[in-house]
Amino acid sequence: MTLKKFKARKGKLFISLSGILLGLLIYSFFSDKFSIVFAFSMLIVLAHLVHLYLTTSYALDSTKFYYRSGFINGEIPFREIKSLEPNINKWTGLKPALASKGILIRYNKFDEIYIAPKNNQEFINSILSLNPSIKVLKAE
Numbered sequence: 698m699t700l701k702k703f704k705a706r707k708g709k710l711f712i713s714l715s716g717i718l719l720g721l722l723i724y725s726f727f728s729d730k731f732s733i734v735f736a737f738s739m740l741i742v743l744a745h746l747v748h749l750y751l752t753t754s755y756a757l758d759s760t761k762f763y764y765r766s767g768f769i770n771g772e773i774p775f776r777e778i779k780s781l782e783p784n785i786n787k788w789t790g791l792k793p794a795l796a797s798k799g800i801l802i803r804y805n806k807f808d809e810i811y812i813a814p815k816n817n818q819e820f821i822n823s824i825l826s827l828n829p830s831i832k833v834l835k836a837e
Contacts, residue, residue, distance in 0.1 A: 708796030766793030
């Protein structure tokens, strides 16, 4: 049972937001109105963003898809996956992703999860080689 791992794509919005927050934290240390509460709050948010950046990944074995992003992780058996819809943006729901233009995975009857691997097509080809019955839909 070998795991094929896929790194997550890091979007410009995620990286820009992290940079802005880091800049605000640094600025707050040199400001006349320094607030330990603000600095501590920013440090917690930045630590969470770094954790997301370092841990977001996806993997496939012979029977399941695995996802991990920060404190969110899980697995979906291939037999439950109904379809993949690549190159879309999803702003609500379960989204262990750091970028847009990812893949929406529909599974069970009404469940869906949005992911953003570095290479959408490579991920789709890999999952279809393990379960060719999964449908690939075009983005609406």
